[in-house]
Amino acid sequence: EIMNTDEFYNAVLQLIKICGQLIKERTSSRNKKVETKSGAIDFVTETDQEVEKLLIEGLSMAFPDHKFIGEESVAGGLQCNLTDAPTWIIDPVDGTMNFVHSFPHSCISIALFINKLPEIGIVYNPMLEQLFSARKGKGAYLNGKKINVSDANTLADSLIMMEFGTTREEERRRVILENQQKLMPQVHGLRALGSAALNMAMVACGAADAYFEFGIHIWDIAAGELLITEAGGVVIDPAGGDVDRLSRRVLGASSKKLADELAKQLVQIYPERD
């Protein structure tokens, strides 16, 4: 059943454009206010906090009964609680490390979930003017043009997105390197954009064939999931089976066959749930 989400979609698009302008203006600044969060290489800036505040204020003014899960609100102590109520899941700046370094691959990632399922997903990189959008049952788009996943369906033909992580913890680094070592001789190539949402957008538009990561949170992947599925791909748990959005694990791919083949290869990590 297709829900009418026009009102929500139009409202969030307006806000995103304003917030995107802010991110774009500030990304080249050499004196950003940067603080660390979970560890030495996990950052937050005043822009992350400001953008999240603008989005939540704007959306709750328009839709007073809607709920929110925001990266910086959760970092500030709020619960990460997904209910059936319409809930906006927000990463105000995904790829904060990139933003801090003026590497032009960060984005706003925002999704609307209703009954715990994605209805709207938007990933906007204002530096490169890339607006990825999807609505349940209506396809996925890049700047208004329909996008589709690639037709790669074996690892041997694939370009795989993966990440180096935001922790220096020994065990986590070891598993990341093991996965790189296992995959490198089997695939066309490995890439890391530094943003889960943008990695997923690359899979959605067919520029990459699969992506996986351990340790992400629901706000990193909420919008990207709908982009990939509406573009014809799949999003599953990295060990195979259904994705569990609060498990901090994700694998997205252009096809079920490729997703399953990749899942079988991966050394697994099971981080503490959100």
Ligand code: LIP
């Ligand atoms: C980041 C992700 C990135 C991942 C990090 C982190 P942030 O989000 O997008 O892909 O490796 O774990 O979650 O902190 O820049 O919003």
